[in-house]
Amino acid sequence: MIEIKKYICIGCPVGCPLQLEHEKDRIREVTGNECNRGAKYARQEFTDPRRSISTTVQISGALRQRLPVKVSGAIHKDQILEAARKIHELKVMAPVEIGQVLFKDFLGEKGIDVVACRSMKRIAEAMTACRTKKHRRSKAGKPE
Amino acid sequence: MYDIAVIGGGVIGCAIAREMSRYRLGIVVVEKYEEVGFGTTKTNSGIIHAGHHSPPDTLKGKLVVRGNKLYDRLCKDLNFGFSRIGELVVARSESEIPELERLKKQGEAKGVPGLEIWDRERLRNAEPNLSNTLIAALHAPSAGVINPYELANALSENAVDNGVDLKVNCAVEKIVVEKGFLAVHTSTETIKARFVINCAGVYADKIAGMAGLSDFTIHPRKGEEYMLDKRLKGLVQRLIFPIPEKNTKGILIIPTFDGTIMVGPTAQDTTDRDDASTTYEGSEQVFGFVSKICPSITERDTITEFAGLRAVSNTNDFIIGPTRIKGFINAAGIQSPGLTCAPAIALYVRDILKSEGLVLEKKKNFKPHLPGPPRFASLNDEQQRRLVEKDRLFAKVVCRCELVTEAEIHSAVDHGARTLDGIKFRSRAGMGRCQGGFCAPRCMDILSKRLDKPFQEITKRGGDSWVVKKMMDS
Amino acid sequence: MLGRVEKKYGVVVVGGGPAGMGAALGARDCGEEKVLILDREPEAGGILLQCIHSGFGMHYFREELTGPEYAERFLQKVIDHDIDVLPGSYVSGVAVDSGGSKKVRIMSESHGLITVETKSVVLAMGCRERTRGAVRIPGTRPSGILTAGLAQKFVNLKGYLPGKRIAILGSGDIGLIMARRLTLEGCRVEGVFELMPYSNGLTRNVVQCLEDFDIPLHLSTTVAYVHGRDRIEKITVAPVNPDLKPDMSRAWDVPCDTLLISVGLIPENELTQNLGIGLDVVTGGPLVSSTLETSMPGMFACGNVLHVHDLVDYVTREAMLAGRFAGEWSKGVRRPKDNIRLVPGDNVRYCVPHTLSPEREHTIHLRCKAAMKPCKIRVGSLMEKKLRFVFPAEMIMFKIKPDLLDKFHGDTLRIDILPLEKGERVD
Ligand SMILES: Cc1cc2nc3c(=O)[nH]c(=O)nc-3n(C[C@H](O)[C@H](O)[C@H](O)COP(=O)(O)OP(=O)(O)OC[C@H]3O[C@@H](n4cnc5c(N)ncnc54)[C@H](O)[C@@H]3O)c2cc1C
Numbered sequence A: 001m002i003e004i005k006k007y008i009c010i011g012c013p014v015g016c017p018l019q020l021e022h023e024k025d026r027i028r029e030v031t032g033n034e035c036n037r038g039a040k041y042a043r044q045e046f047t048d049p050r051r052s053i054s055t056t057v058q059i060s061g062a063l064r065q066r067l068p069v070k071v072s073g074a075i076h077k078d079q080i081l082e083a084a085r086k087i088h089e090l091k092v093m094a095p096v097e098i099g100q101v102l103f104k105d106f107l108g109e110k111g112i113d114v115v116a117c118r119s120m121k122r123i124a125e126a127m128t129a130c131r132t133k134k135h136r137r138s139k140a141g142k143p144e
Numbered sequence B: 001m002y003d004i005a006v007i008g009g010g011v012i013g014c015a016i017a018r019e020m021s022r023y024r025l026g027i028v029v030v031e032k033y034e035e036v037g038f039g040t041t042k043t044n045s046g047i048i049h050a051g052h053h054s055p056p057d058t059l060k061g062k063l064v065v066r067g068n069k070l071y072d073r074l075c076k077d078l079n080f081g082f083s084r085i086g087e088l089v090v091a092r093s094e095s096e097i098p099e100l101e102r103l104k105k106q107g108e109a110k111g112v113p114g115l116e117i118w119d120r121e122r123l124r125n126a127e128p129n130l131s132n133t134l135i136a137a138l139h140a141p142s143a144g145v146i147n148p149y150e151l152a153n154a155l156s157e158n159a160v161d162n163g164v165d166l167k168v169n170c171a172v173e174k175i176v177v178e179k180g181f182l183a184v185h186t187s188t189e190t191i192k193a194r195f196v197i198n199c200a201g202v203y204a205d206k207i208a209g210m211a212g213l214s215d216f217t218i219h220p221r222k223g224e225e226y227m228l229d230k231r232l233k234g235l236v237q238r239l240i241f242p243i244p245e246k247n248t249k250g251i252l253i254i255p256t257f258d259g260t261i262m263v264g265p266t267a268q269d270t271t272d273r274d275d276a277s278t279t280y281e282g283s284e285q286v287f288g289f290v291s292k293i294c295p296s297i298t299e300r301d302t303i304t305e306f307a308g309l310r311a312v313s314n315t316n317d318f319i320i321g322p323t324r325i326k327g328f329i330n331a332a333g334i335q336s337p338g339l340t341c342a343p344a345i346a347l348y349v350r351d352i353l354k355s356e357g358l359v360l361e362k363k364k365n366f367k368p369h370l371p372g373p374p375r376f377a378s379l380n381d382e383q384q385r386r387l388v389e390k391d392r393l394f395a396k397v398v399c400r401c402e403l404v405t406e407a408e409i410h411s412a413v414d415h416g417a418r419t420l421d422g423i424k425f426r427s428r429a430g431m432g433r434c435q436g437g438f439c440a441p442r443c444m445d446i447l448s449k450r451l452d453k454p455f456q457e458i459t460k461r462g463g464d465s466w467v468v469k470k471m472m473d474s
Numbered sequence C: 001m002l003g004r005v006e007k008k009y010g011v012v013v014v015g016g017g018p019a020g021m022g023a024a025l026g027a028r029d030c031g032e033e034k035v036l037i038l039d040r041e042p043e044a045g046g047i048l049l050q051c052i053h054s055g056f057g058m059h060y061f062r063e064e065l066t067g068p069e070y071a072e073r074f075l076q077k078v079i080d081h082d083i084d085v086l087p088g089s090y091v092s093g094v095a096v097d098s099g100g101s102k103k104v105r106i107m108s109e110s111h112g113l114i115t116v117e118t119k120s121v122v123l124a125m126g127c128r129e130r131t132r133g134a135v136r137i138p139g140t141r142p143s144g145i146l147t148a149g150l151a152q153k154f155v156n157l158k159g160y161l162p163g164k165r166i167a168i169l170g171s172g173d174i175g176l177i178m179a180r181r182l183t184l185e186g187c188r189v190e191g192v193f194e195l196m197p198y199s200n201g202l203t204r205n206v207v208q209c210l211e212d213f214d215i216p217l218h219l220s221t222t223v224a225y226v227h228g229r230d231r232i233e234k235i236t237v238a239p240v241n242p243d244l245k246p247d248m249s250r251a252w253d254v255p256c257d258t259l260l261i262s263v264g265l266i267p268e269n270e271l272t273q274n275l276g277i278g279l280d281v282v283t284g285g286p287l288v289s290s291t292l293e294t295s296m297p298g299m300f301a302c303g304n305v306l307h308v309h310d311l312v313d314y315v316t317r318e319a320m321l322a323g324r325f326a327g328e329w330s331k332g333v334r335r336p337k338d339n340i341r342l343v344p345g346d347n348v349r350y351c352v353p354h355t356l357s358p359e360r361e362h363t364i365h366l367r368c369k370a371a372m373k374p375c376k377i378r379v380g381s382l383m384e385k386k387l388r389f390v391f392p393a394e395m396i397m398f399k400i401k402p403d404l405l406d407k408f409h410g411d412t413l414r415i416d417i418l419p420l421e422k423g424e425r426v427d
């Protein structure tokens, strides 16, 4: 049976409405594209749609509480939510370097790792303490 | 046992509490919201009326001119923003001129100073940005503007400085008449007092009802106001009024104390006592009208809008006085010009309390004075330098739109701010064109540290007005 | 060096985002040694630090990076080039003395109130988001209504959620990105409501941020009313008529505890305005010459403070150019004044720069008013360039060569975007 799948091409702002005709797994034709990129995109989406994913994880001992991370390669579209959940299990300690691998062969796929998207220095405990101590003032102190 | 329990921490309740704190009395103010002034007081036009509008045979008409005069002193004592910028009632056609004359006579009879009718040319010279179709105006130089929330905060803080107890997040639920006193049951405790003063704004009839009184009703009348971008600062110098309509003084152009232009209010009766919503109809009415008087004002310049409820009583006048229940005193139906009348109402209530048998003995150590909040942005170079030398946090900017520094946020917390709105009304952080987009997280950090509360427990204005939730993994 | 500030500079850059860093590097490139970057945030990097998604750097680094990665690479360059960076510093004013030297007034917790002297200044303060006030939604004023960018800051920098059940007004890219981001964080996104009949964001974001997660995008629809006392409880949304006014007879309610506003960006020109610099009413940014100099001599502007860009790579390129001219200026180079004025014509919303000089090649940035495909750009009678398409959301860029301008003798050059004529084709 011949079926049709619809996509919108993301290759450029034109956003061509693409139609991919297929019989089971076999692609017959892509129409609606104004240029080649559209056809290529529809084929990719049909056979192996992939997405890149980035999120944040908890970090302690740094200026900020969250460290941005990404998955180094695109993963299958259906795995996004699961991947996000899994990344959240990570807890990191400063210092961290940009590009540092935090989780190797993530989701069991070789070469696809979770990496840090920025460096974060360690802020000495002492410094954090003195920061809060400055706050401050007798009058309000700790209001009821 | 308190001598006086004031129900409602709006400007009226706060003014009464502060006035009575001159005497050796035990006083408590009970407020259901997280901070004082969060009712009608924070959502009005902030005008200190000259007094020519209200008829002399009403109580509001009697108190308004006196209230206006009391503001000079009050401002000197409490250092809130107040400026007598003057008011113009503008006439759009010949047929409106007799009304200007009537208002002038009415005002003069009540002792409003300096009333003058201006012709077209004088009006144009003074306010060149108004429509050139206007033909005359009544000028009232004693009209002014204040930041009403600053006033409420200053009154309550000064009252507390002078020994008044302030209970917030404390809603009155029941009032029981006992022998020689009244028991006020609230959401958190029961308060006993010899006198109860009902200043509960739009809820005043409900409070009276709790004490078994049903002789008046309150009908909320909503007013929507629209705050414009500071780009329009200076567009008009004075308050601009149209010829008044039946229910209201009409839609006004208000240069607020900080110079930002505000337009409104509408006048719409509603049955919902918490209805603070703005509407399409409201904005159409406001801008449709105002653009005729000042053509360069358009809706596109709105940076924020809000609505307040006037507590209109069934007599359409203030209801202030003792009741058949000994010790229960109303200060109800305080619609416009309630803000203007507030200091006069406080004196009026003082006299009532006296004639009801309360002994007034002046405190020797009454402190009338309250330093105003630091306003870094409005200081000159030298003054700014001095502040920064004293405290480096004056050099740390928290709100970029209004240039508010971290030291000012701390001062707001020192002076009672517990919520983002509390900080905003005390320091102006979050009032500018970005409406808190930049400063809200910073203010929350500071509140969280100072109040020793987790970040996610900081609220916009108390109650269920949370701002953020914790993340799944934290 | 990070945290160092001296008394005198050649170029002071206000803003440490990609534009500020690019400008500082541009100034160093042309040989200016004393360059300072000022930023009010605790770290340089600007808005990129909270844009943790990828999509940055395809043009500049030929590699798809996340915002923080792009920022860090630049910050490293800045440090390597021995440029001073002072985070946590707020520029409250610039005074210009008669000799043209500028005193930049800085407020900083670590340094107090200080002034640094400089020959040129580059304005690179970025932009801010339009708020609820700017779109005017009737209803109550509960907590839980915030711009998409503020939500992004809460989530990505501070680690808090703006709420759990989200509605989004406007289909700007930040809103779309946040729809996906919040879904990944376990929130439920009820839908995106866009006033116009088309999305304002990139197709890629519509597909990958909404469709991938079955989040509905309602075009020609707006939020007509906000409900809830303390916290937002629901919104009323309604399709709009051709006049863009909501048709309340077809309205419906959407329960939510959060409403994100993603309705566009405006250049952050507080400081620019205070200095009395001339602004373009359409872009909201300053009027600039072909050297990206504002109406105040020695004061330059670039990046989103000049006009809102779609891609950071373009910001970087523009900023480096501005930095180079600022550096030149501080070293005493004075180029002849531009003598050709560019004016937006048919279907052109704005163009930047605002003037040109015949001595150099220029890159013109412009935006169209309405989508058109195919079409051509006509620059006076000098040149025509055919394009497959133009979209309001996509900045159009093209170059004008000096030899073309040599032949031009007028003083205003009008730019039009026109439909192709019969027989014309895009090759
Ligand atoms: C749009 C608008 C514009 C106005 N403009 C002006 C103007 O320009 N000039 C002017 O002079 N006047 C003006 N007014 C009128 C003026 O604002 C009011 O007269 C004044 O604010 C009334 O103050 P209040 O203290 O009586 O009321 P509120 O400020 O409402 O205070 C009442 C307080 O009682 C508390 N309360 C209620 N029930 C309970 C309970 N059960 N237990 C404990 N506490 C309770 C409430 O929380 C509230 O804080 C305006 C009014 C409106 C609506």
Ligand code: SF4
Residues within 6 Å of the ligand: A009, A010, A011, A012, A013, A014, A015, A016, A032, A033, A034, A035, A036, A037, A038, A039
């Ligand atoms: S098919 Fe080609 S023209 Fe159409 S959207 Fe994709 S890239 Fe653009």
